[in-house]
Amino acid sequence: MIKDITIGQYIYKDSFVHKLDPRTKILISMFFMFGIFLINNITEYVYVLLLTAMTIYMSQIPLMKIIKGLKPILPLMILTVIMNAFFTSGTTLFSWAFIRITREGLYLAGFMGIRIFFLIIFTSLLTLTTSPITLTNGIEGLLTPLKKFKVPAHEIAMMMSIALRFIPTLIDETDKIMKAQKARGADFESGNIIKKTKSLVPILIPLFISAFTRADELAMAMEARGYRGDEGRTKFKELKYRLADKVILFLFAVLLVFLIIRKIAL
Amino acid sequence: MAVILENVYYKYDVDDNTSEEYGIFNISMKVEQGTTVGIIGKTGSGKSTLMQHLNALYLPQKGKLIVGDFVIDKKSKDLKNLRKKVGMVFQYPEDQLFEETIYNDLAFGPKNLGLSGDELNSAIKGAMEDMELDFEAMKDRSPYELSGGQKRKVAIASVLAMNPEILVLDEPTAGLDPKSKNDLLNLLISIKNKRNLTVFFVSHNMDDVFWLTEYVYVMCDGRIVLEGEVNEVFKENQTLKDLDLGVPFSVEVLEHLKNRGIYEGPLHPMRLESLAALIADILRGKND
Ligand SMILES: Nc1ncnc2c1ncn2[C@@H]1O[C@H](COP(=O)(O)OP(=O)(O)O)[C@@H](O)[C@H]1O
Ligand SMILES: [Mg+2]
Numbered sequence A: 001m002i003k004d005i006t007i008g009q010y011i012y013k014d015s016f017v018h019k020l021d022p023r024t025k026i027l028i029s030m031f032f033m034f035g036i037f038l039i040n041n042i043t044e045y046v047y048v049l050l051l052t053a054m055t056i057y058m059s060q061i062p063l064m065k066i067i068k069g070l071k072p073i074l075p076l077m078i079l080t081v082i083m084n085a086f087f088t089s090g091t092t093l094f095s096w097a098f099i100r101i102t103r104e105g106l107y108l109a110g111f112m113g114i115r116i117f118f119l120i121i122f123t124s125l126l127t128l129t130t131s132p133i134t135l136t137n138g139i140e141g142l143l144t145p146l147k148k149f150k151v152p153a154h155e156i157a158m159m160m161s162i163a164l165r166f167i168p169t170l171i172d173e174t175d176k177i178m179k180a181q182k183a184r185g186a187d188f189e190s191g192n193i194i195k196k197t198k199s200l201v202p203i204l205i206p207l208f209i210s211a212f213t214r215a216d217e218l219a220m221a222m223e224a225r226g227y228r229g230d231e232g233r234t235k236f237k238e239l240k241y242r243l244a245d246k247v248i249l250f251l252f253a254v255l256l257v258f259l260i261i262r263k264i265a266l
Numbered sequence B: 001m002a003v004i005l006e007n008v009y010y011k012y013d014v015d016d017n018t019s020e021e022y023g024i025f026n027i028s029m030k031v032e033q034g035t036t037v038g039i040i041g042k043t044g045s046g047k048s049t050l051m052q053h054l055n056a057l058y059l060p061q062k063g064k065l066i067v068g069d070f071v072i073d074k075k076s077k078d079l080k081n082l083r084k085k086v087g088m089v090f091q092y093p094e095d096q097l098f099e100e101t102i103y104n105d106l107a108f109g110p111k112n113l114g115l116s117g118d119e120l121n122s123a124i125k126g127a128m129e130d131m132e133l134d135f136e137a138m139k140d141r142s143p144y145e146l147s148g149g150q151k152r153k154v155a156i157a158s159v160l161a162m163n164p165e166i167l168v169l170d171e172p173t174a175g176l177d178p179k180s181k182n183d184l185l186n187l188l189i190s191i192k193n194k195r196n197l198t199v200f201f202v203s204h205n206m207d208d209v210f211w212l213t214e215y216v217y218v219m220c221d222g223r224i225v226l227e228g229e230v231n232e233v234f235k236e237n238q239t240l241k242d243l244d245l246g247v248p249f250s251v252e253v254l255e256h257l258k259n260r261g262i263y264e265g266p267l268h269p270m271r272l273e274s275l276a277a278l279i280a281d282i283l284r285g286k287n288d
Helices: A024-037 A044-060 A063-086 A103-129 A132-149 A153-181 A193-199 A201-225 A243-265 B045-054 B079-085 B104-110 B117-130 B148-162 B178-195 B207-212 B237-242 B247-260 B270-283
Strands: A091-094 A099-102 B003-010 B024-033 B036-040 B062-067 B070-072 B088-089 B164-171 B198-203 B215-220 B224-231
Touching: A024 A103, A024 A132, A024 A243, A044 A103, A063 A099, A063 A103, A099 A103, A132 A153, A153 A201, A153 B088, B003 B045, B024 B045, B024 B062, B024 B224, B036 B045, B036 B207, B045 B062, B045 B088, B045 B164, B045 B198, B070 B079, B079 B088, B088 B148, B104 B117, B104 B148, B117 B148, B117 B178, B148 B178, B164 B178, B178 B207, B198 B207, B247 B270
Parallel strands: B036 B198, B036 B215, B088 B164, B164 B198
Antiparallel strands: A091 A099, B003 B024, B003 B062, B062 B070, B215 B224
């Protein structure tokens, strides 16, 4: 039940993809995201598929894991496809009562489905191959130039890594409190929406209280150990772009620029 | 209510066929109505998992439980009636308090079971009195403003308010100061007698187990590795030490005396008064 939640799962492997700098991985994921929306013909999606397959292969992440990760997103994908298929105007292919399916709608729906599919795979590859701590380090690294504009890069990264650190703890806690209230006859399954929502109160209140207590204790422990935010703080692992990072970033950037120019030119 | 377990298995990782790690493994036990049994074992030995089977928070994946008239196996449904009979006090039960007033928190369980009006009121009043919490003075206070020991009592009262016939106590004294701990244990003994409960007492403290219980199950790696009358089990001090468990204080003292050659008798667990009397006899030279 609640224990099945796996947000940002990370699988340790000694692979090329794992070893890339987190900033590289975040950036190419973003490039990929933009790029995928600039493509609209099947041949090019085949290339994207090859690229994705190659990345999965190099990451050594079991294919099953990635396919399983797609399952929860399936309803969203289907909904998007249907919406696009039904609500795009153009040449009618088929109509029945108020439903009208157009050629353009079908195209768009197909492409949307494919895009979401790749998007999910690529972003889950990012979290599967990058540990949460490395990921937040990467985000901090990317945000650092923005410090000049008073963006609290370090604080944002620290909050994210603390939040990630406490997700499993909170899940355990929720599990325990749910069981305790069940033992007192609580019922979380039956009833309408209002009743179900109300039944969450006995879980949420203890959970908030313990989260606040923990936050307070953690803040005190951090202060006791001399944490003063960003100033004077050194890093255990300095991020460093290696040659592979530079090459990959360059290739992706060139590809993206090409796609953008083509889009504008056409 | 009597409790019988027949070859109960539970594995957390059901999907993982390669894992041989069971939460509990082939557990059978038979507990008569009105007895107090102790469950001991080091952390991770499966005590909590086993206890949560008693009110079907976990259903056995193999085997079955018989609790009074209820038969529980992996397909059991409609568990509310069972949960009414089996009161479950979790580790750190004060974490589950959530209402604005103590009265309302105690009302949560009985209300879920359909109690209302005078019946509800008297269930709450009875539970508070049994836990030595002043009903009139405390019912409208917030549970959060109490001390640790008092909070614990309120949490246990909130389980007693459901008028269970079986009480499961999973390390009920963990984290309490010595005085609160002793008060609580004394209180639990008198409640047990007053309400004629069957009690399952999970603890790390061998003296508490010796003091409170009649029969003891020792667990290791999800299995019951030793069981018997409390006096018999605590004679096995080597076995217990091998399982990373302690022995009652009295056994420890007797062992030291024996090592020094001033005591030859058996290493029985005993009350501190009896231990003092025995040592006094030794000092007077009446050791026979
Ligand atoms: N919710 C859970 N999910 C997965 N494994 C668990 C869970 N709860 C306990 N376990 C595992 O089951 C075993 C028994 O745990 P538990 O019953 O809590 O032991 P005890 O109460 O004796 O410390 C341990 O190995 C523990 O890691
Ligand atoms: Mg436990």
